[in-house]
Amino acid sequence: MILPDAAWRRQPGLDRLAATLGPGNARFVGGAVRDTLLGLPVTDVDVATPLAPEDVVALLERAGIKAVPTGIAHGTITAVSSGTVIEVTTLRRDVSTDGRRATVAFTGDWREDAARRDFTINALYADPHTGEIFDYFGGLADLEARHIRFIGDPLQRIAEDHLRILRFFRFLARFGDAPDQAALDACTARANDLMALSRERIRDELLKLLVAPDAVRVLRLMVERDILKPVVPEIDRAGVDRLAALAGYEAAADLPPEPVRRLAAVLPADAAANEAVGARLKLSNAERQALASAIRADFAEGPLALAYRIGPDRAADRLLLAGDAAGARQAAGWVPPRLPLSGGALIGRGLSKGPDVAKALRRIEDRWIAEGFPGAERAGQIADAVVAELLSRG
Structure with missing residues (x-):
């Protein structure tokens, strides 16, 4: 199979980078390949190579391509080629894992590199010159079937990195239909492993999941399976129902989903509970203020007055959570005037x-x-x- 043409493949500097690394020493990998096959926009381009990191740096510098050693210990070099930013990572294999981080060794084996990735649909590689796709674990078939499946034994993959539990559900909400039963059972059995993760990693995955296209269905499945109970027990069936209602109001208002607004929907409308969750997930001050603002019931003056007093975005959040789609749309697109006297x-x-x-x-x-x-x-x-x-x- 050949990778379809896409605008990102014509970015300046990509051909130059591939030519610099040499024939057979560069393949596009992961999200860029997956999303192109799905017809989705691509923002980040990752390149895998069997070359050692120091050799990558030497080749890039010799060609006049800026090389930034952003993660050189783990094999990652950020290349800036003709203004285009590309992550170049040496093929790796896991030496040891503890559920939070991995010790890696470099390898020249493409299949070995693919085997350490999480899901089959993320282990697709493509030649930058010919577009030929390399699929070692059935990712193309799973992508066509909208099937999110771990590579290898799901329990082992979760033991390597506990965050894969949340990533499984996020990918299910974004790309999947029916969940892989073995993966679902493994995530359910190991849900308590989430407690070992940093709250920042949990926050990032949860906020991404909440704005995924099928977030309501997948979050309902997570609540039924008690997946989030160890880390965010405040999210329950009633919260999922509120999220479903909010998603309908967002669609009616023609407004995109917003992660903190959706977090406000799934949490109880209680200031203390919201503050506790915000602190636990280490939300930024701005996010915690937005969360607190969203649950307040203050609409006495109308949508534009509210937007003037607290800002259009926060007004839209509050109105959508209250079920006022028309008011939210009016507030969100409005530029507040200034009082014309001093x-x-x-x-x-x-x-x-x-x-x-x-x-x-x-x-x-x-x-x-x-x-x-x-x-x-x-x-x-x-x-x-x-x-x-x-x-x-x-």
């Missing part, structure tokens, strides 16, 4: 400098928002009325 303009109207100015601005802004953000002339009239009220009270 504190100086109020002092010019007779107010003294100090707290009265700030108080007046808040009142003016509230009325301006309530009237639908009118222009400068009307804003000035509102300001005249508010200043007159304050002055009349002495």
